[in-house]
Amino acid sequence: MNATPASSSSPSVQQKYLTFTLSAESYGIPVLKVREIIQLLEITPVPQSPSYMRGIINLRGKVLPVVDLHRKFGLHPSEFTEQTCIVIVQIEGSAPGTLKQMGILVDNIEEVLGIQASQVEEPPDFGHAISSENLLGVAKVQDSIKILLDIDKVLAG
Amino acid sequence: MSPEKPININIESDAPLLQEFIPEVMEHLENIERGSLVLESAPDDASTLNMIFRAFHTVKGGAGFLNLVAIGELAHQLESMLDMIRQHKLRIDTNIIDLILKGADTLKNFFTEIDAQVKGLQPVGPITFPTEPLKERVREAISGQSAPAAPAPAAATPPAQPEPSAPQEPAKAKKAKKPKATKAPEETNTTPATVAPAEPAAPTAPPPSEPAAAPAPTSSDAAQAEPAAPAPAPAAPAAPTDAGEGGQRMDKAQMARAAAAEQSFVKVGTQKLDMLVDLVGELVITQSLIAQSPHLDADAKQALARSFSHLHRVTKELQRSTMSMRMVPIRATFQKMNRIVRDVAAKQNKRVQLVLEGEGTELDRNIIEEIGDPLVHMIRNAVDHGLESPEEREAIGKPAEGRIVLRAFHQGGSIIIQIQDDGKGLNQERLFAKAVEKGLISSQAHLTEKEIFDLIFLPGFSTASTVTDISGRGVGMDVVRQNIEKLRGKIEIESQVGKGSTFTIFMPLTLAIIDGLIVSVGPERYILPTLSVRESLRATSDMLSTVYGRGELLNVRGHFIPLLRLHDLFDVEPEFRRIEDGVLVVVEFGRMTRCILADRLLGKQEIVIKSLGETFQDNRLVAGGAILGNGRVGLILNVANLVQPTAC
Numbered sequence: 001m002n003a004t005p006a007s008s009s010s011p012s013v014q015q016k017y018l019t020f021t022l023s024a025e026s027y028g029i030p031v032l033k034v035r036e037i038i039q040l041l042e043i044t045p046v047p048q049s050p051s052y053m054r055g056i057i058n059l060r061g062k063v064l065p066v067v068d069l070h071r072k073f074g075l076h077p078s079e080f081t082e083q084t085c086i087v088i089v090q091i092e093g094s095a096p097g098t099l100k101q102m103g104i105l106v107d108n109i110e111e112v113l114g115i116q117a118s119q120v121e122e123p124p125d126f127g128h129a130i131s132s133e134n135l136l137g138v139a140k141v142q143d144s145i146k147i148l149l150d151i152d153k154v155l156a157g
Numbered sequence: 158m159s160p161e162k163p164i165n166i167n168i169e170s171d172a173p174l175l176q177e178f179i180p181e182v183m184e185h186l187e188n189i190e191r192g193s194l195v196l197e198s199a200p201d202d203a204s205t206l207n208m209i210f211r212a213f214h215t216v217k218g219g220a221g222f223l224n225l226v227a228i229g230e231l232a233h234q235l236e237s238m239l240d241m242i243r244q245h246k247l248r249i250d251t252n253i254i255d256l257i258l259k260g261a262d263t264l265k266n267f268f269t270e271i272d273a274q275v276k277g278l279q280p281v282g283p284i285t286f287p288t289e290p291l292k293e294r295v296r297e298a299i300s301g302q303s304a305p306a307a308p309a310p311a312a313a314t315p316p317a318q319p320e321p322s323a324p325q326e327p328a329k330a331k332k333a334k335k336p337k338a339t340k341a342p343e344e345t346n347t348t349p350a351t352v353a354p355a356e357p358a359a360p361t362a363p364p365p366s367e368p369a370a371a372p373a374p375t376s377s378d379a380a381q382a383e384p385a386a387p388a389p390a391p392a393a394p395a396a397p398t399d400a401g402e403g404g405q406r407m408d409k410a411q412m413a414r415a416a417a418a419e420q421s422f423v424k425v426g427t428q429k430l431d432m433l434v435d436l437v438g439e440l441v442i443t444q445s446l447i448a449q450s451p452h453l454d455a456d457a458k459q460a461l462a463r464s465f466s467h468l469h470r471v472t473k474e475l476q477r478s479t480m481s482m483r484m485v486p487i488r489a490t491f492q493k494m495n496r497i498v499r500d501v502a503a504k505q506n507k508r509v510q511l512v513l514e515g516e517g518t519e520l521d522r523n524i525i526e527e528i529g530d531p532l533v534h535m536i537r538n539a540v541d542h543g544l545e546s547p548e549e550r551e552a553i554g555k556p557a558e559g560r561i562v563l564r565a566f567h568q569g570g571s572i573i574i575q576i577q578d579d580g581k582g583l584n585q586e587r588l589f590a591k592a593v594e595k596g597l598i599s600s601q602a603h604l605t606e607k608e609i610f611d612l613i614f615l616p617g618f619s620t621a622s623t624v625t626d627i628s629g630r631g632v633g634m635d636v637v638r639q640n641i642e643k644l645r646g647k648i649e650i651e652s653q654v655g656k657g658s659t660f661t662i663f664m665p666l667t668l669a670i671i672d673g674l675i676v677s678v679g680p681e682r683y684i685l686p687t688l689s690v691r692e693s694l695r696a697t698s699d700m701l702s703t704v705y706g707r708g709e710l711l712n713v714r715g716h717f718i719p720l721l722r723l724h725d726l727f728d729v730e731p732e733f734r735r736i737e738d739g740v741l742v743v744v745e746f747g748r749m750t751r752c753i754l755a756d757r758l759l760g761k762q763e764i765v766i767k768s769l770g771e772t773f774q775d776n777r778l779v780a781g782g783a784i785l786g787n788g789r790v791g792l793i794l795n796v797a798n799l800v801q802p803t804a805c
Binding site for chain 1: 769
């Protein structure tokens with residue numbers, strides 16, 4: 001199931017997103033990409049990998065990589081707390097037609113939110129400063145803003 | 158000759174059917190290939206003939222149902238030809254065997270292409286492979302010699318067929334007439350002696366032809382066994398039924414069944430199997446975590462301790478049998494080699510006898526998948542380069558027929574696969590001269606016999622100028638060795654000029670488990686494959702010397718070995734920085750050695766290897782992960798790269 005960019009579906013269609021926080025910003029990923037949410041486990045660092053690659057965990061006998069989105073996005077790093085979770089997502093592998101699972105570290109899980117396509121705006125253009133190609137869009141939910149991630153693209157490189 | 162009909166498949170409606178049909182067809186086609194080779198040496202083997210006939214029939218039926226016209230027509234023609242043979246209106250000769258094999262090949266081409274389209278690997282489109290010339294040849298074969306040859310083959314051929322694989326002959330011949338013999342072929346053919354006494358003699362043995370028809374590979378076929386029996390019946394009166402003759406004939410039937418008979422199996426997706434293995438591994442770890450938990454105080458409570466030891470046994474047993482599910486006999490891979498030897502020998506006008514030994518040896522299915530290509534290459538080489546032509550062989554007093562033995566067996570913790578030929582052997586001087594000519598070594602080099610043989614594994618050694626249909630398929634011996642090393646195996650050569658060569662491949666029992674040495678550096682755990690560990694030692698500070706103040710060398714009993722500090726390489730805060738506090742492990746790969754400094758040696762254990770997935774596939778230092786007793790992941794180090802000077 002692909003995460004359809006909001007602009008291409010009709011305004012009344014509602015998509016569900018899992019929202020979470022990273023350094024006080026609120027992000028969302030399509031809930032269909034989420035396999036499960038687990039407590040923070042001990043992460044084994046893997047030498048000679050990029051800094052945002054925190055390492056690997058043992059998820060019931062499966063070895064999965066864990067990505068630190070703070071580091072990936074250049075956010076201010078935060079301490080691990082009781083609320084820190086690992087979201088296991090299922091994304092496309094590099095070979096077409098394959099799927100792989102990965103963990104992403106998040107500060108806090110908020111909720112599963114239905115967002116109407118009409119609430120979603122195209123990602124703003126920040127010029128060269130920030131690449132917006134990893135974003136599905138920005139959604140206004142009541143007073144706050146949810147940044148909707150194209151998690152396949154975020155974790156591709 | 159009518160024009161070739163392309164095949165168009167209807168993906169939307171037929172994909173699920175095709176997905177089920179294709180593996181079944183592939184199995185049938187393999188049976189056909191195997192069976193036709195049996196028929197070539199035992200043309201009157203009714204059960205094999207029936208098996209091939211039924212296989213083509215199934216393909217035809219399915220093709221008709223799925224509207225694969227060209228396939229159906231070809232299968233129909235071949236089926237008719239086989240029917241003629243069944244009725245003794247046609248006799249089996251090399252041409253017929255060729256036609257059957259070619260037919261199976263063509264069908265395989267079709268289904269491989271269809272498979273690719275169904276799986277989306279190829280764009281959907283019309284599929285054409287030439288079938289008309291083949292069908293024409295089949296028609297000629299059918300019309301060419303119809304009636305007159307009728308009962309002749311059955312009577313004429315059996316005595317003229319000396320059994321090629323001699324060793325097991327006497328043992329089997331004695332009990333040959335027993336109808337219960339169906340079980341015997343399950344044993345590997347190298348151990349006939351142990352099979353023979355197990356079965357009681359059946360006093361009322363029916364005529365030999367009947368058991369030949371009765372055994373059926375699957376249960377559904379068993380139901381057809383009765384009606385099938387009359388078909389070969391005419392053969393019985395035609396063949397004289399004296400004891401020795403009958404024994405001979407049954408042997409053929411047994412061999413045929415060795416090829417055709419399969420145990421009953423349940424097909425399970427490999428993903429499910431892998432998941433089961435993962436979960437059982439997890440269960441074992443959890444079990445040991447609980448058992449060691451101090452909260453339980455199991456020592457004080459005897460009943461609890463007993464239950465735990467029972468649980469321990471059960472989980473161990475569960476793990477063992479789960480692991481064994483991944484093991485499959487190498488039989489199918491070996492039997493494919495029959496075909497290759499036959500084709501290559503025919504092209505080169507050589508006469509070759511391929512002897513298979515230890516086909517029942519079980520290997521991890523992943524290894525079996527990977528070992529096929531290197532084996533094909535080496536078998537081709539053995540026929541192509543190893544064996545001499547029949548004339549040459551006779552001139553030097555060897556039997557005209559060359560002999561290649563392909564055997565598999567267990568030794569220690571490894572599986573060994575050997576390819577042995579009785580050909581001309583490797584000529585050391587020629588190898589040396591060629592390597593010098595290609596600029597691979599200097600003409601001054603002093604090499605041991607083993608090093609000279611190993612030259613053939615160098616990339617660029619194989620003579621590109623002699624690329625033929627047979628030995629130029631893009632794999633050289635260097636690729637063969639690479640493939641084997643990728644499976645953590647190794648290959649050795651023994652050879653004697655004029656006597657022949659033996660290639661020996663050593664493989665681990667399974668890809669899934671290694672014996673590992675666990676070391677700690679700070680909070681991290683690393684695993685070194687025990688195979689590459691030479692020794693571990695405590696050092697004193699005077700053993701260390703430096704080069705340029707940086708490169709550290711360790712004097713281990715007179716040998717200077719470069720020191721590699723794991724904490725520096727992996728950027729981990731260690732417990733100890735001085736070499737006399739930590740532990741040193743000497744690792745080697747090929748000729749390279751390194752002395753690795755770690756904090757502590759935690760022990761040696763069998764470790765289930767987990768892939769780290771594509772995210773870390775480019776990581777040169779880490780070969781995989783393993784889940785340790787504390788539930789964390791430990792990294793398995795890739796010693797091959799660790800010992801390279803560029804690693805640090």
